[in-house]
Amino acid sequence: MFSITWGSVSGWWVPVCLILGILYAWLLYRQPVNLGKYFRLGLACIRALVVFLIALLLVSPLVKSVKYSPQKPLVLITQDNSLSVNTFKAPGFNADKFVGDLAKLKQELGDEYDVQEFNFSKDLSNGLSSTFNGRQTDISNTLLQLNNRFVNQNIGALILATDGLYNQGNDPQYAAKNIKTSIYTIALGDTTAKRDLLIGNINYNKTAFLGNDFEIEVLAEAYQSKSENLRLTVTTDGRQVFTQTIPVTSADFKKVIPIKLTADKKGLRKYTISIDQVKNELSTQNNTETIYIDVLDARQKVLVLYQSPHPDITVIKQAIETNKNFEVKTSLLADLPSIKLADYSLIVLYQIPVDISAPLKSFISKSKTPLWYILGSQTDLQAFNAEQNNVKISAGRSESQEVFALPDAGFAAFTLSDSSRKKIMTLPPLLAPFGSYGISTNTSVLLKQKIGAVTTTYPLLAFADDAGRRLGVLTAEGLWRWQLAEYQNYGNRNSTDELLSQTVQYLTANANRQRFRVYPARNVFDEGENVILNAELYNDALELINTPDVKIDLKNATGKNYSFLFSRNGQSYELDAGTLPVGEYSYTATTQNGKQQFKATGLLTVKPLNLETRQSAANHALLNTIAKQSGGQMLYPAQLNQLAAMIRKNDNIKTVVYEDKHYNDIIDVKWVFVLILLLLTGEWFLRKREGEV
Secondary structure, three states, X not given: OEEEEOOOOOOOHXXXXXXXXXHHHHHHHOOOOOOOHHXXXXXXXXXXHHHHXXXXXXXXXXXXXXXXXXXXXXXXXXXXXXXXXXXXXXXXXXXXXXXXXXXXXXXXXXXXXXXXXXXXXXXXXXXXXXXXXXXXXXXXXXXXXXXXXXXXXXXXXXXXXXXXXXOOOOOHHHHHHOOOOEEEEEEOOOOOOOOEEEEEEEEOOOEEEOOOEEEEEEEEEEEOOOOOEEEEEEEEOOEEEEEEEEEOOOOEEEEEEEEEEEOOOOEEEEEEEEEOOOOOOOOOHHHEXXXXXXXXXXXXXXXXXXXXXXXHHHHHHHHHOOOOOEEEXXXXXXXXXXXXXXXXXXXXXXXXXXXXXXXXXXXXXXXXXXXXXXXXXXOOHHHHHHHOOOEEEEOOOOOEEEEEEEEOOOOOOOOOOHHHHHHHHHOOOEEEEOOEEEEOOOEEEEEEEEEOOEEEEEEEEEEEEEOOEEEEEEOOEOHHHHHHHHHHHHOOOHXXXXXXXXXXXXXXXXXXXXXXXXXXXXXEEEOOOOOEEEEEEEOOOOOEEOOOOOEEEEEEOOOOEEEEEOEEEOOEEEEEOOOOOOEEEEEEEEEEEOOEEEEEEEEEEEEOOOHHHOOOOOOHHHHHHHHHHHOOOEEOHHHHHHHHHHHHHOOOOOOEEEEEEEEEEHHHOHHHHHHHHHHHHHHHHHHHHOOOO
């Protein structure tokens, strides 16, 4: 359907164009020679219409076209294809028959509806399926994907066939509220809990220290097993290190069991936690879990020396201790005689004029213990310049100035997260000595000073390697301001803690550390998950390199070997070994840098993914809630033949007609030019025939 709209052009131009056409035709045909009266009048009308149309093209009004497009209501059929549906099915449920009945719904609804079919477990897939082999269920993600795929379309109804059990994602009730349509849920599964004992969860720290006790917490669950005894054991290296028997006192039993173990052997330790099975138990796959704990020889000790109390000391101590591998001691310089400096992996000198302490000065000159200088108003800059050659400060007067932190993009010794870099730039200024700053060629700057709006090359936090000793220099005080401001603005102190903790980790990574490291992304992978491993290689200068090739062999318990070659990633290595069969694996990685050969070993486990067997009782209450809040209804598989009639009776499910309007300049309408050409051609032909051309 077409109509003309004038937009910003006045509609009075229509009569003007018409008068112009009539006037032109009158001037042309007022005194013809050989034309009859009515013939002349007809030609005049043609000419008037042509001139009217040409004038209208010059005025250029808009032509509105309206197109009506009917859209049939969408009916989305979504079927749960996870393992739990067919494992814990209701009596009499036939999976193949149910999927077939669900497929017939498309025929029953006919051409009046646009029916589309899907199945899901962890992700959404097209079409229905009767395999029921999905090992994870994410109903919320399924609803979210459907909503995104059919946004702004005429969704008439969503049919969700599931048992209501999910082990991934959020509560599906929230995702269902975003779908503005009626949801009809088909309640699959059996609401009766089956007899089962299982390990619900394990809480533990991934590191422990040699000779220390550590604790893990095991959530033990038992269903339909009242009056049974739940026997929990923990084994490592083939020997039992813990056992406890707990009486099951209810049909729905849950208990958190604290277990205290001793870290009696250094290295990566594997612990197997298991519950003995009982008679007629539904599944034994969920009775065993494996964890790995890295037993370290000892914590690294950090000494923070200061001449007088300062709030920065507490901030530094708290930040370093966020890493449980470090133990921090803070001490006044006056108490130095009672401290054995050789016991510490790092010494932090907080505004210490080194020349006033002969024992400290002597220890620094003789040892390679890393140092971290933190400067401030109490620092003797001349003494500081004399003690090291990496950062020099030339100050004409003993004043301080406010400086903001600006991360240097070229710093590569270690990595700060992007969020921390952004936060640090917004934190309040620190107080740095006023003067000119210079750095040596072997000094790397992590943070530069920004004075007001001026970006300088002056170092705020810098690092250097001085004859095998790692040095850090923070040229300002006031870290307590950062901690308070970050907590006030973000509710945490993560960026401040990360910066200080990473600084300490870098400085304490001395020459005695392991030169070649290979470690998995985690020690326990789920079945079907890609196994990812990382590798790091350091040269004699403790610089990260990845020039040599790194090979690795993974061997399972049966002796089958899987060989891979690491890929280079930045300055280190990475390996995506893909999915491996369920089992325990030992690995041996080798590389060679020059004449030096390196080898690293470790363990990892690929465990069966038994999430679908952790819950056996279907959650029909959830399905009923989702259906009611959307204006739909919950049905059982036996009621599936009623669903087509319900959808037809729902007045909200109907065809929607969309009106599509388009506006074009009349000059863009091709048929107007064709009409003008035909009229002029017809006029010329008639005049030619009458001998008037």
